[in-house]
Amino acid sequence: MSAKIVNFNLNGRNIDAMVTPLMTLQNFLREHLGYTATKTGCKQGACGSCTVLVNGEPILACLLPVEDVEGEQVLTLEGLTENGNLHPIQQTFFDTFAIQCGYCTPGMIMVSKALLDQNPVPSRQEIVGALTGNYCRCTGYEPIIHAVEISAQKMKVAGEES
Ligand code: FES
Numbered sequence: 001m002s003a004k005i006v007n008f009n010l011n012g013r014n015i016d017a018m019v020t021p022l023m024t025l026q027n028f029l030r031e032h033l034g035y036t037a038t039k040t041g042c043k044q045g046a047c048g049s050c051t052v053l054v055n056g057e058p059i060l061a062c063l064l065p066v067e068d069v070e071g072e073q074v075l076t077l078e079g080l081t082e083n084g085n086l087h088p089i090q091q092t093f094f095d096t097f098a099i100q101c102g103y104c105t106p107g108m109i110m111v112s113k114a115l116l117d118q119n120p121v122p123s124r125q126e127i128v129g130a131l132t133g134n135y136c137r138c139t140g141y142e143p144i145i146h147a148v149e150i151s152a153q154k155m156k157v158a159g160e161e162s
């Protein structure tokens with residue numbers, strides 16, 4: 001198998017890259033582009049720390065060959081921050097102490113964004129369900145669930161005011 005050129009949109013930016021077969025999106029983002037918000041945990045699809053959004057859906061970047069995102073829209077945590085302003089979910093995780101070591105945080109926030117984009121008023125059970133594939137070794141999950149609940153409220157109010 002030979003290298004091929006892949007084109008996709010990353011955080012609103014067009015990317016053209018020569019990639020080797022089966023290079024993962026996780027590896028490409030971190031090692032080739034320096035987008036290190038996408039974390040490296042288990043590398044086998046079990047921890048959720050590498051979660052990015054592809055066309056708005058949470059995807060484990062450690063399992064996804066980068067050639068599979070040809071023509072797609074990829075969003076990483078870096079793409080949530082606009083003009084230096086944190087996204088409401090990022091700000092809420094920070095404000096509500098839902099972050100300890102922070103290693104799980106990018107994946108948790110990306111999953112939360114996908115959830116709130118699709119379901120702006122999720123129940124606690126729906127939040128737990130959305131986060132179920134993402135491991136956190138520090139917080140005991142309660143602060144994270146609470147942060148998603150608060151984020152939903154803030155985003156709803158902001159949407160009503162705009
Ligand atoms: S590093 Fe991808 S799921 Fe753990």
Ligand code: FES
Nearest residue numbers: 101104136137138
């Ligand atoms: S904050 Fe440390 S793993 Fe979640």
